[in-house]
Amino acid sequence: MSELWSTGNYGWVGVYAGGQDAYCQNFPSASWFNTIESQGWFVEPIWVGPQSQCSGYSAFSNNPSTAYSQGEQQAHLAYTALQDEGFDVSGGGVPIVYDLEKFAPNGTGCQVAAEQFIKGWDATLPRQLPGVYGSAGSSYITNLTGAPAPAFIWGAAWGTGSNPAYIPPIPNGDWNNNQRLKQYQGNVSIAVGGGSAVVDLDEADGPLYSNY
Template sequence: MTPTAIRPSLRRTARRLLAVAAVATLLASAAVVDRPAPAAAAGYTGPHPGTFTGLGFDTCAAPSNTAMKAWLQSPYRAVGIYIGGVNRGCAQANLTKAWVSTQQAAGWRFFPLYVGLQAPCSSYQRRIDPARAAVQGREAADDAATSARNLGLAARSTIILDLERYPAGNVACTGAVDTFVSAWTGRLHEHGFLAGLYTSVESAGLADQVAAYARPGYARPDLIDFARWDGVQTVSDEAIPASYWPRRRMKQYRGDHHETWGGVRINIDSNYLELEQPAYAVRTAQPQLRRYGSLSGTLRRLTPAR
């Protein structure tokens, strides 16, 4: 089986509870392109990730200060940090305001991730309630903004909602997700932050966001973070029109694997970022939201489905 045949859906703990060793073996051929470590960056205090082009990694729990210093020998200069959410899968003993300050001083950029409620038609226990999708989207944004401030992240940083794989073809489910995401985006803007969304090319999530991109009244995310495990470091993709999210994309091009830099081994996902901090002011207009009826009845380091 080739790496491109593997579904890049379960990004977090749920995925790790599956056959991690087997996945690592299958992905062995999709190695990071061998690059020299970038020159040491000056300390950074602006919005995250800000304007940045290059490689980033994310791992379930924030590494120690010692590990982050060792990984300055790697080609990575951005790191994903899981700042909150009801589905966040790992304890974050290292993730403090002091840790953030230390890594910023070393030149690291962050892409903050929030693992909130999942699609109503997904298999996860903690899911969006279609009747309360707008309220829940705003509540998630409130919580994410509070976490970001407590960590000392600058205003106008982008907080990425981790929305895992869900099936296509369920109109009510798509509607609830769109309502949640639009409310999330609008509320984060009110807090002075930008909004991002993580999804997969094999999830209905990406197609749904593309379909809603120019919809009147829809507050689309400012950044799209998508998974395609093909080992290719690019943000161009046939699933996303070239004019959508220009210079506001990042791609998870390789899933669970181990890398060692500076003598420190970490299990990571690898990402390529091509980002330009938007020049526009954060919008404050309330999005037009719709309600959907009830439904009867994957994650970037999240809690397992039950």
């Protein structure tokens, strides 16, 4: 991270803070977060809990009311993880992003369940800033505008330019008050410290976190 920071090309990084469906379960410690923030990094904590039953991953319920309750449960788990990892949640306003991977629509059943799950997530983190990451099209972020809605979105729309104001097919009028992050390119090889790393490239016009 120090070598990457020294390039001067990057200012923030998405970091998996927890969740049962995260590919890597070795989550960073409070010391690690403190170290990179002291270097100058802003971070976007990401929570990877259960996914839609139409995604192929371990799943939340397709019953809307049950899915809502499960979203609430994930919010409580994420809040506890943020505390353990050194985020200052006492004053509110800490962004935390739910990673909602793409899923097949399966009529409307999976879409409705996903909407209710995210509403439970949003409603349970009102003093923080609950966000949602997903494919701009196939995670159905456009359906999440009804209250309670995510405080901000992080849309993946590769090959559409880096401007967060343009995340098709999300209407330009939704989440348009510094409420957007955009992943505009994926699986990019970059030079780091004499070697290389594969990263996704993102731009932010929305909330990030630093304790410095």
